[in-house]
Amino acid sequence: MSVQEMTVQEVAKKVLNNEILFVLDVRTEDAFEDWKIESESFTYLNVPYFDLLDGVEEIMDQLPSDQDILVACAKGGSSQMVTEMLEEAGVKNAYSLEGGMKAWSEHLEPVKVSDLDNGGELYQFVRIGKGCLSYMVVSDGEAAVIDATRMTDIYTDFANEKNAKITHVFDTHLHADHISGGKKLAEESGGTYWLPPKDASEVTYEYQPLQDGDHVTIGGTTIDINALYSPGHTIGSTSFVVDNRFLMSGDILFIDSIGRPDLAGKAEDWVMDLRETLYSRYKELSDELIVLPAHFMIMNELNEDGTVAEKLGVLFEKNHGLNIEDQDEFRKMVTENLPPQPNAYQEIRETNMGKISPDEEKQREMEVGPNRCAVR
Template sequence: MTARRTQKVSAKEVTKRILNHEDLFILDVRNESDFSDWKIEGNSVEIINIPYFDLLDDMRPALDKIPADKEIVVVCAKEGSSIFVAEQLAEAGLNHVSYLEGGMKSWSEHLEPVKVSDLSGGGELYQFVRIGKGCLSYMVLSNGEAAIIDTSRMIDQYEQFMQENSVKLVHTIDTHLHADHISGGRALAQMYAASYHLPPKDAQEVTFAYEELAEGKDITVGQETIKVQPIYTPGHTIGSTSFIIDNTYILTGDILFIESIGRPDLAGIAEDWAGDLRDTLYGRYKELSEELIVLPAHFGKITELGEGGLVSGRLGTLFSENPGLNIEDESEFRRTVTESLPPQPHSYQEIRKANRGEITPNKEEQREMEMGPNRCAVHDK
């Protein structure tokens, strides 16, 4: 009798299925608390959780809940447990069983490039969707040059994309000092002898040299006047900076998301920054064109992913529909952004230290520091 075989499926393949709205049935075998905190989500995803230790001696708890006519993807933290469960399910007679290669660690690290648009100067703008973490980064391409905004630490994936598009990196830019993920901007800039840019008000304790972002100081990419224009917009951090690209797109960092707004409490001075956040959202952003397309640095819910996975929204529409932009009473706004917030990001203090250059965690330590969902928004509970 021929043994039934299982197959591995990559995080990229699972991402494509979710973005294409293909039916996906997932058996997550992590413990209940980890599953409740963070899981694979999608409009076409059906997922159940049965801890690995409940299946060691008997697969019936899983077999009773799994549809026999669907492909099953088994998921665990790192991969090993899911291989065992997938093999046992195949031996029990299921015909379409696979496991997520690299487990939730690989899910957390995959970047999916999504084209935003061609730009008027002949270049292109891409959004990199880190679907397992909720992080969004951006790449501007023009005349053989590239700039990356809010780079994740998985710099090899940006390198591959740049090689495929025959461009050289000239700038990396962080909209602010991140607290939920380790920035790859400085490391990538060093590899390519590119310039690394950071808001000076967020960089007072950094241990390295950088280019200061300043309002009105354009950052040019390529030879065709594709410019990234900083707009100083404090609130999430004291130095948070937004960028307008091609007079069409506004990169809002962690100040403004599609369905929520940034939280001001990750430096321990929420009361001080709540006013800055309100001034930015209800003042500076209100003065901008409502036709600008908002491109944030994070998304909180899978529902924020649009066609092809793109996370974006017209600024005028957000002023109508985003709850965080519709709190008229200032006292109520302050309460909203300082009280009853979701848990703070995992290891966020250590992540801030790493982004300041104060500590240098190795690759595995960086993975552990970042595990879990995005928690940079006020309304993501």
């Protein structure tokens, strides 16, 4: 079947540039309502593929003639068929999403955050379809990766482009919403894999314990990745202060929300740890630190340059989760005001512990769906 296709890279550019696009999503209504390609400049029509088996005539009057139409499905097969039907009906501006929503879930968009002191660079990798954020610090021929996704080749290729060798790989915590590529990336690169020991009590592999106060220097310059113990999302959650300018907050603090404490079934136990981290440990830090979280919730959290970042002082002013004085009210919010838990989160946790080893296709299926690491 030869139809016009649009790649996830092309769609990501349209999202980041706020370009207009009409999305015809042919997945089931439940799948569409749960998770879709998000952009304030996109228009949507959800018609399940099975409703179109007899033809597309009934939806023709709902389709625009003056803008591109992106047909999206789960894996790319159904969207090709619908796109072919549209082309046969005379539609010239229809494109099938290559690889479907699974490919959209896996796309990473590297964005430069800043130059660092003494010649280094900091990059943010925006997993735009999943809301995940990972990072690379590059300095003097070495690189460190923080909160890597399972698509490790993207980091390896990017480091090669920068003539850098990945020497350190960090996870801020044991992830429950996506499969970490940290251990795999460290093995592939020969680098050291760091994990907070309090999150590693059940892991089956060797790792370097990441302790509060650890300093790991990347390259020959003074770029210290300072570890800051910050429990609450998990009992071992650890933040990083990079170059005394950037706070990598993991899943503890987001731009528009705060981390949820329940993904290990410990909401009541960890809620006050979360409060202590946000209201005491983070309060002691400089308001000028730029917060770089491990996730974003909605597209309007992205800045004009494509980064997800904001000063800590601004978040203390504007983030509702940082402005609840009453402890009981805070406890109620973070234990009762929670979205559904991430798809397959228990299996994802066990995979990240090394207890199970699902194949590539199973891993893709486990991760499909929206990011759900925040308190609403």
